[in-house]
Amino acid sequence: MDENLSLLEQIKELLEKKSFLTLKRTLQSLNPADIAEIIHELPQEERVVLFRLLRKDVAIEVFEFMEFEAQQAFLLTFPEAKVRELIEEMEPDDRTELLEELPAKVTKRLLLLLSPQEKEATAILLGYQENSAGRMMTPKFMDLKENVTVSQALNRIRKIGLKKETSYYCYVIDEQRTLKGVVSLRDMVTADPDECISNIMFKEVISVNTDDDQEEVASVMQKYNFIALPVVDREKRLVGIITVDDIVDVVQEEATEDIYKMGAVGVIEEGYFRSNVLSVAAKRVMWLLILLVVNTITIKVVAGYEEMLASFVVLTAFMPLLIDSGGNIGSQSSTVVIRSLALKEIESSDVLWVVLRESFTGLILGTMKGLLSFLWSWWLVKDIAIAFTVGMSLVIISTLATTTGTLLPFFFKAIKVDPALTSSPFITTIVDVVGIIVYLGIAAYILL
């Protein structure tokens, strides 16, 4: 970062002094991802100046690395010819991503600028469902016919010269474009040039379907440690490939989604800075409303014990402790269960085993806490009956809370709702109602 900062200052100075030749030379030694980062730090006019200094092929790579807002601003600033050049030359998967974020009107206009061939390819990609393999794939891959020789194949690679990430594996297809095998560039380089491709290819190709979800794609890629994965349509015809660098983003995206769901924040797709305060508030208020309704039960329960609470006000003093303990211990269980389900460390069929395990953990924790709280509250209020009520309630609440926190994610999964939605606010609310009923019930039994 520090290195980039001083570099940024150098570039700003060069821009100010209009030393474009030196600037051009400086830019040549940089990686497109770094140039994109520098562009983000500049005001719009200087961005354009800098961008125009880039070599055409580098410019397109830089554009691909830029953030959506910066890309959009460029598309609005540049003349039509430059815009056409940019989007025509982008990698198809990056282009799809850009076009799906733009307003439908702009997307339509941009599609018209593309060559018929690129237009068709893009329209097909945009036709697949969001987060599906079809949307993620790039139709630019190296395909080979079964009967070509290694040297013919290598010649074809030399002639077409695809982008780096797409040519380490070549996919072998038959006349119907059905996927038959895969052969690595390394195997071709080390094989006899006259050997037929179908003799050196690996025939049991693992592939995904165009409508498979990105999470499914990521888990296949992770399982086999692949760097690229072919995508086939329902007729098993090869239509694209997905490369591993996109998978890293998927894994991160899915984790963020789960974290936000578990925090009951609602999914913020645009990133923190880009989301608007009111829409964030709207996403969070839902849970709070549910809470309000459920708490009506708590209020009714407390009202029912009004007399007891008036004579033993000290009971009130322990309510926050009991409520917090239950909520915390319950969300600890649900956190573990949700994540383990997401990582496929546990399956739906493990429910009994996991519930027993977590309830047992809850019982142990509850007993430890109950004993401590008993001693501590006895010392605090010098009333053994109250102290016993508090301790006993903690044991029961902890056990019930872990059981609830464990069962709910499984239940959500069974009814095909994302278990991550069993967020801590949700668990807290349910466990609270139960906790208050248990606590006041035990108190009434012991004290009255």
Next chain:
Amino acid sequence: MDENLSLLEQIKELLEKKSFLTLKRTLQSLNPADIAEIIHELPQEERVVLFRLLRKDVAIEVFEFMEFEAQQAFLLTFPEAKVRELIEEMEPDDRTELLEELPAKVTKRLLLLLSPQEKEATAILLGYQENSAGRMMTPKFMDLKENVTVSQALNRIRKIGLKKETSYYCYVIDEQRTLKGVVSLRDMVTADPDECISNIMFKEVISVNTDDDQEEVASVMQKYNFIALPVVDREKRLVGIITVDDIVDVVQEEATEDIYKMGAVGVIEEGYFRSNVLSVAAKRVMWLLILLVVNTITIKVVAGYEEMLASFVVLTAFMPLLIDSGGNIGSQSSTVVIRSLALKEIESSDVLWVVLRESFTGLILGTMKGLLSFLWSWWLVKDIAIAFTVGMSLVIISTLATTTGTLLPFFFKAIKVDPALTSSPFITTIVDVVGIIVYLGIAAYILL
């Protein structure tokens, strides 16, 4: 999965009938990752039988894909010669991972079985800190001298014939093994065979240091969309490479760690099934003890208002609602801030901006909720003073809770503690104490 299940049954049947030839043929068509999955489903004796049927090179790949426990069991079952063969042929990075999980005694014994060369390489890898680039890297990569020609380079690749993931990029070094450039296999295949490597290599190589943390490595790899990254020592000498498939695991691991910290679960490194109930309970109990101590304040505050609470028992009825609201709204803020800090969407320097933004969100949410609760509790208890107390408290508690939930992760970061530790139980506890003080204070002001 379904396909694998029926396959598993077929294989079990073949094992039972001892049709080893058919079994061998079936296994030949499978991917090592799938064979490893099948092995995990079999009892130990059948695992060994199946494993012995595999071709030697496939067997080693399968072994690399196996889970740690299964690997360990094999190492204990097999005769020394077989064990030597297995660990000698494993990829160095996979071997390091296995050796660091084994008891130190076993690791020492296994190291002795290795050839002097492999032993040294492994000892070096084991010498780097856990989770550092040095531990993750493999020393098996393709290096080239600056002055060789493309055809000499390709011949060297043909001769050495490295494993697939390590040979798509060749790293160019000088006499001192200093990293000078990188050249892709694709560029070599498409270049003139008589061209000198130093003319076609990319000179501004991005690399990481042996003691860089794995999180840092992952973020460099993600930024540049690389499939491999060279690792250099302090003298800039090339010592290894890290491939992108390991990065996918790092990203997932780090997300899990954050989720568990945020849920105050404590980090479960071994995966859910492998961790033991008592150690899990011990990890979670710490928070609950802190909670107990902090709650002493709440109890003291409530005791201070004993008279008021005895005359207005209905005040007690709203305590769970206020406590829950504050805790939930506060942990929503901390969830967003923690994740955005982890993804580098916000920086420490953004603290003022983010706090203002979140406090404002809290104020909006609080006002909405306060108004609703005012109307709802007025209808419920028919007492406008009580209803006003509840509504007013909700506005203040919500604003304070979002502010606390936002400030704490930044504060933790400033004192170099992982912000993910500002878990919801922690926020809940702090916000509770504040909430009770605000609520009873307002009540005393209005009612008394």
